[in-house]
Amino acid sequence: MRKVLILGANGQIARHAIELFLQNTDAELTLYLRNPRRLGNIDPNRVRIIEGDVLNIETLIDAMTGQDVVYANLAGDLERMAKTIVEAMGRAELKRLLFISSMGIYDEVPGQTYRSILDPYRNSAGVVEASDLDYTILRPAWFTHKDEIDYETTQKGEPFKGGIVSCKSVADLVVKLAETPGMEVRRSLGVNKPE
Ligand SMILES: NC(=O)c1ccc[n+]([C@@H]2O[C@H](COP(=O)([O-])OP(=O)(O)OC[C@H]3O[C@@H](n4cnc5c(N)ncnc54)[C@H](OP(=O)(O)O)[C@@H]3O)[C@@H](O)[C@H]2O)c1
Known part of the structure; x- marks a missing residue:
């Protein structure tokens, strides 16, 4: 039975992931958030x-x-959050980190140039990649709210595919990664709906 700590548990993807964990796994969940009343x-x-x-x-x-x-399913000052998480995981002697980022951080989306609005995503990914953690960074496309699980992934260094993905799809990948030791460790995955 996996013990999973969800940071930013009221986030959109996190809410879907919680539902899938509870439906499909016996994982023990700890939900970490600023305002539990929102749950x-x-x-x-x-x-x-x-x-x-x-x-x-x-x-x-x-x-x-x-x-x-x-x-980690967070938004805001992601670079500071990533530094805090990496340090905390070192002190708690934990290794496995799943970190939600965004498409575009490596200028990998064909036809689009990198925009500074992505700086927190790029910088936080850099912090995670420079750590000695067993991380998987997810770089989702634009979210849709369709009730579907339909996605493919691309690796860092490959061009990003597609432009959208459902929140539920990203959540499904999170659950698989959490439940499968060694899956996509020290990788950064683009996540999109196949076209
Ligand atoms: N929208 C898109 O199409 C798209 C595409 C690709 C990537 N992304 C990015 O993917 C990430 C996950 O998306 P999402 O929609 O699931 O996120 P979300 O709904 O915006 O949730 C982010 C969560 O982070 C929490 N948070 C922020 N600062 C915190 C802190 N200091 N301590 C604890 N919790 C904190 C917020 O908590 P509170 O509830 O307390 O505010 C919120 O619940 C986001 O960074 C998003 O920008 C979005």
Whole structure:
């Protein structure tokens, strides 16, 4: 049984991932978020909830104790968050990190040039890649809210494919990565709906 810590558990992808974890796996979930009241009607018997800010390293290290996988589903000052997570994982002696980023951070999308709005995504990915963690970075395309699981991945260094992907698809990949030791370790994956 995998123990998974979800940082930013009220995020869109995280909410889908929580549903898929609870439906399809026996993973033990710890949901880490700033405002637990926003979670609504998640079964309290299946999850542990920790109120906290990712930038608070002591609370973060406490939450990491005994976990197998850390899944970061965050937005905002991502570079600072990535530095805090990497340091906390080192101190908690954890290795496996799933980190949601964005398409475009390596200027890999055909026909599009890199825009500075992606700096937090690029810089945070750089922090994660420079760490000694067993990371997988996900670079999703633009989200759709379709109730479908339909995606393919590209590796770092390959051109990005497509332009959209459903939130549920990204969540499905998160669950597979969390449940499968060694899958796509130290890789950065583009995630898109096949055209
Ligand atoms: N929209 C797209 O098409 C698209 C495409 C590719 C990538 N992305 C990126 O993919 C990532 C995941 O997307 P999403 O839609 O699932 O994200 P989201 O719904 O925006 O959720 C991000 C979460 O981060 C949490 N957060 C921010 N700062 C925090 C802190 N200091 N401590 C703890 N939690 C904090 C927020 O918590 P609160 O609820 O407390 O604010 C929020 O729940 C985002 O960075 C997004 O920009 C988006």
